[in-house]
Amino acid sequence: MVARQFIVRHDDDDHHIEHDTDDGFEVLQSQIFSLTLVPPDQQKILANVNDAAINADSDLAAVSDRLVLVSVQDQREISISDEELARLLQAEEEAVYLQQFQASGNRREFENRVRTYVPQVFLYEDPMRQEAARKTVPVDEIEEKSLIFLAKETSGHQTMKKAMPSYWSYSLGSKNLSGGTSGMGMGVPLPSEIQYGGSRVELYWCNKCSKETRFPRYNDPIKLLETRRGRCGEWANCFTLYCRTFGYSSRLILDFTDHVWTECYSHLLGRWMHLDPCEGEYDKPLLYEKGWNKKLNYVIAISKEGVYDVTKRYTRNWHKVIRRRNITTEADISAVLSDITSECRRSFSREITSTLKIRDERETEELETNVHIPVGDSLSLPGRQSGSKEWRMARAELGSSDQNNSEQRHKDEYVDSHVTRIHAAFSHLTSRISKEGVKAIKKLLEDLRASPFRERTAVLESQGIPHLGDLLEAISLKGSVRPDGRVSVGLAGDPVLTSLALPVALDVVEKIINKGGNSD
Structure with a gap:
């Protein structure tokens, strides 16, 4: 040091x-x-x-x-000619001019749509809800996974990506409805459902057992922590609570074309980042326009600090988007968002308000700059992954590169240089050990995996296993012989290296056992 x-x-x-x-x-x-x-x-x-x-x-x-x-300015090359930029700016001016005549001027409709979500984001600040969220998160497990990803990746924000809750059930109905479901329309909400914001209740019929099931669309995240059922709205609602619980500056993102996700502020990068917990996607703001082929109009960020029009972050066709923004005029939109933001910040200190104003100005500058950065054909983003294929097709959100991207994600998930090296070393060593020795090694690895990752310890019951020192070294472990002849095994260094190696080593051992093992 x-x-x-x-x-x-x-x-x-x-x-x-x-x-x-x-x-x-x-x-x-x-x-x-x-x-x-x-x-x-x-x-x-x-x-x-x-x-x-x-x-x-x-x-x-x-x-x-x-x-x-x-x-310096953003290092991304802006390979757009002056003529092309002038053409885009002219198209935007024309679109704004035409919008004055095409927009319905229904300021109240736009305002009501946004205001509905403002009380929602204040629930994320409630200590009781935050504590309930904290209790559902396996912090040690997520920390271990994030450290593993940090060992492989250079991005310090993989932690946030891996924190996206994976234990939700995206499918509707109870686990007994295995034969598929058919929609029956809407039901009358019960008082117990209304208590947690479930004023809309969808009814489904099991095609196999003829059982009816209710799907209340709860808005209170504390109830969602219990049910763990929902679509994108429930995912984003719960995930934004998680982000606030663990100290991230976060916003709920409302897409008027029927999607919801989250943004978190990165102090390292000095900007807001896109996070879609339902899709498991991170920092890919053009996912919807380029991947899903969505025709965006309004994308509004909502937080305890105010509301913001962030549509320009999610498009590179602003002149086309403007033509679809026909609820009210741009002047009305700015006025509504400014009024709500002022209300949210009414109790803030002058110092906090000043800091937020600087951040707002930086974001506005970023959005105005980025919206004109061209996107080449080399940027390939997937279509929507959540929901049945039929449902996604009906919404035209499959995306043109859906199949290729799915194959690439599958490939990337399993091809890893760390895995290759550990697999090769461990396979070579275990090939020299007897069948009983391999089984003893498997038991040791399972015991190690079950122990806290920062303090992994276990005892090898079998004695006389050849090359044991090399075997343990391959997965960043060390052993010491006890008086009774058994071997105490513990960490030899960085616990992350062992966390990387353990699942690979177990996979090798299980394959050897499943193939009949080595001869004694």
Whole structure:
């Protein structure tokens, strides 16, 4: 560990930073962001003595203690000609002009649609609901999975992606309705259903057992924690509660063309990120327009801090989207959102309001810039994955590249260099062990997997297993012989390496046993 005192020059100001070099370059970027509000992906850091660029490969223990920060624009290339940009801007102006005559001017309809969700997001701040959410989350398991992904990936936000709840049942009805269901229309809500916002109740008929089942569309996330049933609205509702429970700045995203998802603010990147828990997709805002072929019109972000029109984040065809925004005028939309936001912030301190205003201005600038960044044909996004294929086809949300993307996701899920290396090493070693020895190793691995990942310990009951030291080393473990001859096994180093290796090692052992094992 080397403690450094850096002086970072930016916009004629000096910022003093105390940095532990073991924390790495990304932490330094985050420290700089906290002082300058320049997002990490827009930072260019130079050594003051020779103007050499500082990056993730630089030795932070050796670089100059005087640094210069240059704020750069988003590094993505905007390969659009001046003529094409002018054409797009002209098309947008024409669309806005025509909208004045085509829009119904029904400001109240738009306002009611948005206001309905405002009380919803304030439920996420309730300590009782947050505690109930916290109790349903296997924090140790998610932490282990996120650390495994961080060991494989470079993105620090895989944690959020892996936290997307996977234990929900997307299918309707009870588990006994195995023969498929048919819709029977809407039912009258019971008082116990209305209590948790279930004012709409769908009725379904089992095609096999003729049993009727009710599907209340609960709005209160505390009830959803119990039922774990729903569609995109329930998923986003519950997931946004989870995000707030664990400290993420989060917003519920309402798509007027019938979808709901979540956004979380990344302090590392200095921007809002798209998260769709129902689809398991992360930071892919063009998923709906390019993947699902959705014809978007209004995409509104709703949080305790206000409401925002974020439609431009989710489109690269703004001039076409404007023509579909016919509920009311753009001026009315801005006024409605501004009024609601002012109401939400009424009790905020001046300091918090000022900070949020700066963040709002940055987001507006980002949206205005990104909406004109062209998207090439190389960007391939999947069609909708949730719901039956027939239902997705009826909604025209399958997407043109649905099959190819499904195959690619399946391929990516199983092809991994970490898995390949561990598999090869473990297969070679276990091939030299007797059938009984392999069974003993399997029992050891199962015991290790069942123990807390930061303190994995187990005892190998069998004695005299050849190459045991090499076997344990292959999966980042070590052993010590006890007085009774048994071997105590524990971690040899980073627990994440063992977490990576254990499922692979178990897979090898099970395959050997299923094939008849080795000869004694």
